[in-house]
Amino acid sequence: xxxxxxxxxxxxxxxxxxxxxxxxxxxxxxxxxxxxxxxxxxxxxxxxxxxxxxxxxxxxxxxxxxxxxxxxxxxxxxxxxxxxxxxxxxxxxxxxxxxxxxxxxxxxxxxxxxxxxxxxxxxxxxxxxxxxxxxxx
Numbered sequence: 001x002x003x004x005x006x007x008x009x010x011x012x013x014x015x016x017x018x019x020x021x022x023x024x025x026x027x028x029x030x031x032x033x034x035x036x037x038x039x040x041x042x043x044x045x046x047x048x049x050x051x052x053x054x055x056x057x058x059x060x061x062x063x064x065x066x067x068x069x070x071x072x073x074x075x076x077x078x079x080x081x082x083x084x085x086x087x088x089x090x091x092x093x094x095x096x097x098x099x100x101x102x103x104x105x106x107x108x109x110x111x112x113x114x115x116x117x118x119x120x121x122x123x124x125x126x127x128x129x130x131x132x133x134x135x136x137x
Contacts (some may be wrong), residue, residue: 032068077100
């Protein structure tokens with residue numbers, strides 16, 4: 001039964017409200033972000049993120065796929081926090097398919113989703129104990 005949900009989650013595509021990118025449902029916990037705002041261009045160098053010292057890219061060379069030093073759960077577009085906790089948020093109308101997929105995903109995420117990866121940059125931020133550096137939900 002777990003194998004079914006793993007395959008199902010690999011086939012569902014959702015859009016994240018937090019980062020704006022499309023993601024495979026199995027990667028629910030893979031929303032990467034920088035906990036601190038980038039520092040503007042400095043003399044002799046590009047803008048950077050103070051949380052991990054990574055260069056802040058001004059062009060979208062990653063094709064809409066954001067990169068960050070920390071991970072949190074994606075927030076599927078059109079999905080509320082209450083719905084993730086099992087509350088009935090429907091207004092009596094039909095749910096759209098993305099919301100129905102998200103509701104089901106939150107119900108089976110324990111065995112349908114892959115854990116967030118730990119990158120060397122994330123490990124360095126966690127080791128430094130930076131503000132907001134913990135994996136957050």
